[in-house]
Amino acid sequence: MWNRRKEEEPTPRSTNSSNLPTGSNEGMPMQTTSSRLDQDAPAPSRGATIGKGVSITGQIYSREDLIIDGEVEGTIEAAEHKVTIGPNGKVKAGIKAKDIVVLGAVQGNVEATDKMDIKKDAKLVGDIKTARISIEDGAMFKGSIDIVRTEVPKPVTKPQPVAVTSAPQQAMAASAGAADAKR
Amino acid sequence: MANPFKAFFRAVQGSRDSESSLRPERPSGRPAASQSIVKAPAVMAPPQLRQSAALQQFVRSLDTNRDLRLLDLGGANAANIQFMTQMGTRLYSEDFFATLEDCFGDGDYYENQRDPARVDSFLIQTFSEQRGPFDGALVWDCLQFLRPSLLDKTIDHLHRILEPGAHLLAFFHADDKAQTIPQFHFKINDENSLTVEQRSEMPPGQAFSNRNIERLFEDFSSTKFFLSRDSIREVLVRR
Numbered sequence: 001m002w003n004r005r006k007e008e009e010p011t012p013r014s015t016n017s018s019n020l021p022t023g024s025n026e027g028m029p030m031q032t033t034s035s036r037l038d039q040d041a042p043a044p045s046r047g048a049t050i051g052k053g054v055s056i057t058g059q060i061y062s063r064e065d066l067i068i069d070g071e072v073e074g075t076i077e078a079a080e081h082k083v084t085i086g087p088n089g090k091v092k093a094g095i096k097a098k099d100i101v102v103l104g105a106v107q108g109n110v111e112a113t114d115k116m117d118i119k120k121d122a123k124l125v126g127d128i129k130t131a132r133i134s135i136e137d138g139a140m141f142k143g144s145i146d147i148v149r150t151e152v153p154k155p156v157t158k159p160q161p162v163a164v165t166s167a168p169q170q171a172m173a174a175s176a177g178a179a180d181a182k183r
Numbered sequence: 184m185a186n187p188f189k190a191f192f193r194a195v196q197g198s199r200d201s202e203s204s205l206r207p208e209r210p211s212g213r214p215a216a217s218q219s220i221v222k223a224p225a226v227m228a229p230p231q232l233r234q235s236a237a238l239q240q241f242v243r244s245l246d247t248n249r250d251l252r253l254l255d256l257g258g259a260n261a262a263n264i265q266f267m268t269q270m271g272t273r274l275y276s277e278d279f280f281a282t283l284e285d286c287f288g289d290g291d292y293y294e295n296q297r298d299p300a301r302v303d304s305f306l307i308q309t310f311s312e313q314r315g316p317f318d319g320a321l322v323w324d325c326l327q328f329l330r331p332s333l334l335d336k337t338i339d340h341l342h343r344i345l346e347p348g349a350h351l352l353a354f355f356h357a358d359d360k361a362q363t364i365p366q367f368h369f370k371i372n373d374e375n376s377l378t379v380e381q382r383s384e385m386p387p388g389q390a391f392s393n394r395n396i397e398r399l400f401e402d403f404s405s406t407k408f409f410l411s412r413d414s415i416r417e418v419l420v421r422r
Contacts, residue, residue: 118259134261137368141259144275144314147268 047081052088066097069104079113087121100130102139109143228365230380232372237409237417239375241352245319247271252315254344257323262370262378275314279325280366280382282308293388296330306336315344322353323369324415326399329388334399342402345422351403357414359390367415379415391416 047065050056054070062078069086075094076083082099085091089104100112102122109127110116116130120138129146245251251272255263258278267274286305287295295301320341329337341351356364363384370378389395393408393416400406400420409417 133264135259135264137260139259140278140281141276142278144273145259145264145268146273147264 050089052086085122094126113148228381230370230378233377233379233411233413233415234375235377235409235417236375236411237352237407237419238371238377240407240419241319241321241350242270242374244350245270245272251318254315254317254320256309256325257321257369260368260370262372263321266371266373272318275317277309279309280328283328293330293386296333296388302333302336305333306340309337310340310344316346316349317344318346318349320345320349320351321369322351324354324356324367326353327355327364327387327391328366328385331389334388338399338402342422347422349422351400351420351422353418353420355391355396355416355418356387357416359392359395362386 047067048062049067050070050072052069056070056072056074058074060066060072060074060076060078062076062081062083064078065082065084066076066078067084067086068076068089068091070088071090073092076091076096078097080098082101083095083097084101085095085104085106087103089106091104091106092108093106094108095106095110095112097112098114099117100110100115101117101119102110102124103119105123107125110124110129112128112130114130115132116128116134118124118133118135118139118141120136122136123140125142127144127146128141129148131148133145133147135141245253247270251270252275253267253272254275254277255267256277256279257263258280259276264274264276282305286301286308287293289295322341326334326337345351354367354369358364364387365381366383366385368380368382370380372378396408396416396418397406400418403420403422405421407419407421409419411417
């Protein structure tokens, strides 16, 4: 019965206020275990940005999305990520990334394993190698375009048992059939 | 002698006397000196779809069983890239008009085309970076806006970078007496149709009669003209 009464009582949704220090926490969001976990979790990745006042010479390897609005000379690589050259970006570099978006000026060969996007007023001098490309009217591009055809993997079919007869066996079967027909 | 700048300002203020001094003295078929060469058309015509028999022959002349290299001088656009790369060709895009503007656009456009340093710079920028030889060239209407001397040099370069037997597709305005002619952006829809968008208006570099065009390509093995209902002459030239 004691237990039944406990079950019948609606469980309070929030922590009992009497257990909390009064005054200072009023109007503040309640801190629960789950929210503390959220705080500990890494913030969602927005990517790294090279601002328009920044100038870099050298090699850039990125393990997150990269926005370049400054000047870069060298090489840029972000194999699984997106590289965006902003409207103020001036890049003299080879770029290799999953997706590449150009709004500024790029001089160098670019390779986008997934998609290349050249926006209006962008300027790109160099060769492009990509699977997909989009170029807006008003963009300026000089160079070659090599579309890499990604082969669609064929669906794996389970090998079905097939009665295979070798050529001599087939010949024998044929001759046997012919003999039966003669009979 | 009247100062041209004063004359200009008087003309802006509406002085009738100065109008005559503003009129450019120009030989027939030649563009006027010191004028703003590229003009946005007064009324921008909507993009038009047109059939192109020359494009069809150009596309059919391509041997798609092997790796092809095509040169497109009209500047990159998604339609042309998609069409050509779907055929398995490698497309080399060159923005001819942007380079023209870069090299000759400041000041008198056609007078600047007499400057050997600018001409060299233009030819280097347009052709040296290209990795020929090419199996075809889409020249569109680019050749109309060059002075005769620069035009000859450009044709020489095209001859040099094209494979023997390769085709070149060029368009010329049909009215060879027009003071200004439209400059278009050509987008391939399919093998025999194009979307034509007017970008600007410019005086032509010279008058282009059929005879002139034939003479222009005399080093090539053949020149074929295609008649059309509109004012564009299509020319397919075989190297």
